[in-house]
Amino acid sequence: MTIKLGIVMDSIKNIDIKKDSSFAILLKAQEKKYQIYYMEINDLYLIKNKSYARTRLLKIEKNKTKWFYFISEQYIKLSQLNIILMRKDPPCDSKFIYATYILESAEKEGVLVINKPQSLRDCNEKIFATSFPDLTPDSLVTSNSLLIRKFIKQHNDVIIKPINSMGGNSIFRINKNDHNISVILEIMTKKNNSYCMVQNYLPEIKLGDKRILIIDGKPFPWCLARKPQKGETRGNLSAGGIGITQKLSEDDYKIANYVALKLKNMGLFFVGIDxxxxxxxxxxxxxxxxxxxxxxYCKISITELIIDGIEKKLSQKDKHI
Known part of the structure; x- marks a missing residue:
């Protein structure tokens, strides 16, 4: 049987194929002879509680000047697909939330959706980490500038970041003597009208912000330690961080294994923890x-593990039909 895989992502025209994880997964799926149905978030729609989408049959190749071809355009019921990968980047705004309702309808119609739409709604990427308070830095989530000032006074050196962003965007390091506190808090809270997260600064960032991948409840044994450049606080690659691949430490495994069990139980198949x-x-x-x-660097195929895990889930689902 030919597996029909749908993917919801940002425009494929704008990706960097050298480092785009969605593209890497699709390459492996194509290698396995999957039919790939490309969608953007505006392509999803609902009629009488049935999920549909405008799709384009996709072919891709490792060619830096022309890496994708649309073979045909079809409006289909999402139930015609075996699996849908929801790979839309943040911000997780109202449009993103509405899309998860449509994907949840597809899930009820028998489609395997990764990651689970309800969990995508429930688990803000910043706030979700606070579900594990013994593992996280001291954290404050608020739109109240007065509370943030008290937190800064308590910890002296803090990181403040938006709740609904990615890639190191709008992350500030502040200490209690910073002359720019007022303007930073005005910008970050939009004058006490927008939530943000504040955490005590971790000097270990100099050794890297480690991205650990978890696939179907199992941590991958290598991670990417993203080290800030001199004079920077952010290790994000998009903010100029330098990535160094290294094996997981004993502490890394303890944290990843502890978190992974809950992730799997929530239908979060492919996750990156920091x-x-x-x-x-x-x-x-x-x-x-x-x-x-x-x-x-490590020459072990992460995409192979992802595709194998997907096929295992599809096989288990078929057995229960």
Missing amino acids: IIGNKLTEINITSPTCICEIES
């Missing part, structure tokens, strides 16, 4: 990255 030192800082569930960077 660890600084021995502290869990984020749980990335929308479109985890760093597949290409890790694979290029």
Whole structure:
């Protein structure tokens, strides 16, 4: 049987194929002779509680000048697909939330959706980490500037970041003597109208912000430690961080294994967790990255593990029909 795989992602026209994790997964799926149905978030729709989408049959190749071809366009019921990968990048705004309702309808119609739509709604990538308070830095989630000032006074050195962003965007490091506190808090809270997260600064960031990939409840044994450049606080690759592939430490395994059990139980099949030192800082569930960077060094196929895991889930689902 030919497996029909749908993917919801940002425009494929704008990706960097050298490091795009969605592209890497699709390459492996194509190698396995899957039919790939490409969708963007605006293509999804619902009629009488049945899920549909405008799709384009997709062919891809490792060619930096022309990496994709649309073979045909079809409006289909999502129930015609075997699996849908939801790989839309943040922000997880109202459009993203509405899309999860449509994908949840597809799930009820028998489609395997990765990651589970309800969990995509329930688990904000910043706030979800606080579900494990023993593993995380001291954290404050608020839109109240006065509470943030008290937190800064208590910890002296803190990181403040938006709840609904990615890639190191709008992350500030502040200490209690910073002359720019007022303007930073005005910007971050939109004058007490927008939530943000504040955490105590972890000096271990100098050794790297470790991205650990978890596939179907199992941590991959290598991670990418993203080290900030001199004069920077952020280790994100998109913010100029330098990625170094390394084996998971004993502490990394302890944290990853502890978190992985809950992730699997919530239908979160492919996840990237971030660890600084021995502290869990984020749980990335929308479109985890760093597949290409890790694979290029350790020579173990992460995409093979993902596709094998998908096929196992499809097989288990078929047995219960």
